[in-house]
Amino acid sequence: MTTPPPKPASTRSAPDAATAERERVALGWMHTAHFLTSAPQLEHLPPVDLPEIAFVGRSNAGKSTAINTLTQQTRLAFASKTPGRTQHINLFGVGKQKVDDGVLADLPGYGYAAVPKEAKLRWQRVMGNYLMTRESLRGVVLMVDPRQGLTDLDEILLDVIRPRVAEGLKLLVLLTKSDKLTRSDGAKILSITRLQAGGGEVKLFSALKKQGVGEAAELLWRWIHPDGPVTAADPEPEPAPEPQAE
Numbered sequence: 001m002t003t004p005p006p007k008p009a010s011t012r013s014a015p016d017a018a019t020a021e022r023e024r025v026a027l028g029w030m031h032t033a034h035f036l037t038s039a040p041q042l043e044h045l046p047p048v049d050l051p052e053i054a055f056v057g058r059s060n061a062g063k064s065t066a067i068n069t070l071t072q073q074t075r076l077a078f079a080s081k082t083p084g085r086t087q088h089i090n091l092f093g094v095g096k097q098k099v100d101d102g103v104l105a106d107l108p109g110y111g112y113a114a115v116p117k118e119a120k121l122r123w124q125r126v127m128g129n130y131l132m133t134r135e136s137l138r139g140v141v142l143m144v145d146p147r148q149g150l151t152d153l154d155e156i157l158l159d160v161i162r163p164r165v166a167e168g169l170k171l172l173v174l175l176t177k178s179d180k181l182t183r184s185d186g187a188k189i190l191s192i193t194r195l196q197a198g199g200g201e202v203k204l205f206s207a208l209k210k211q212g213v214g215e216a217a218e219l220l221w222r223w224i225h226p227d228g229p230v231t232a233a234d235p236e237p238e239p240a241p242e243p244q245a246e
Helices: 017-030 063-071 117-133 152-166 183-197 213-224
Strands: 034-039 052-057 089-094 102-106 137-144 170-175 201-204
Touching (some): 017 063, 017 213, 052 117, 052 213, 063 102, 117 137, 137 152, 137 213, 170 183, 170 213, 183 201, 201 213
Parallel strands (some): 052 102
Antiparallel strands (some): 034 089
16 A cells, blocks of 8 residues: 655645735736846846846756746746856846836856856855845845755855845745645745744745745735736736746
8 A cells, every 4th residue: 555645835725816816917917027138247237227026046946947937938047957057147027018117137046066166156246246236126036945945055145135135125035846845844944944034035836836826926016016006907827837847
C-alpha cells in the first residue's frame, strides 16, 4: 500500500467574490507587460517617471518563472538553463489600453557558485546602487525558495533596502515552489519569514499550482495604484502557461 503524497501548503481559504474580482482585474493588468529595454549597468537605464517594481532573488529561486506566471506569458522573463548567465536589468512596461502606468524590473539572480567572483562583486554593486538610489522604485519582490529560507545573501539584500522600507518602500517576499511543502511546513516557514522580513509582506507562491498568484498580482496592482479603484471593465486575461523549469 502506497502512502499518499502530503497535501501542499496553503494558508488561505477561497476568496470571496469581491476579492476574486480584484485579483482578476490585477491579473489582466499584469498580462499587459511588455519588454521596454535592457541594460548591463545602472547608468545605462533610462530614467522613468512611472512607479517601478523590482523582482530580485537568488539563482534557482524561481524568479523568472514567477514573473512569467504573474504576467501569464511564457517567455517575458528569460529563464536561463545556466543560472547566473543573465546579467542585465530588464525593464517591462505594464498598463491597459497600451498606456503604461507602471514598470517591472527583472534584476539578475545572485549567489550562483559557478559565476566568477569578479562578476558577483560587480553585480552586488549594480544591484546595491539600483536598490538604494533608483528614484522611481516603488516596491521590491524578493523570491525565496522556502526549503532554504532566507540565506545570508538574501539578508544582505534586505539590509540594503531596510532604510527605504522604513521610508515607505513596499516589500513582498514570495516563498516560491510552495507546492513542495506540506501544510504544516508552509505555515511554519511563513511565520518565520514574516519575523525575518522586518516590515514586508510574505506570501506562499506556487507557479505549478497557481497558489498565491492572484494575491500577489492584486498586491502589486495596489502598489502602483494606491488610490485607484479596481474596475470590472477589463477583459479576462489569457490562461496562465505551464511554468518553466528554473
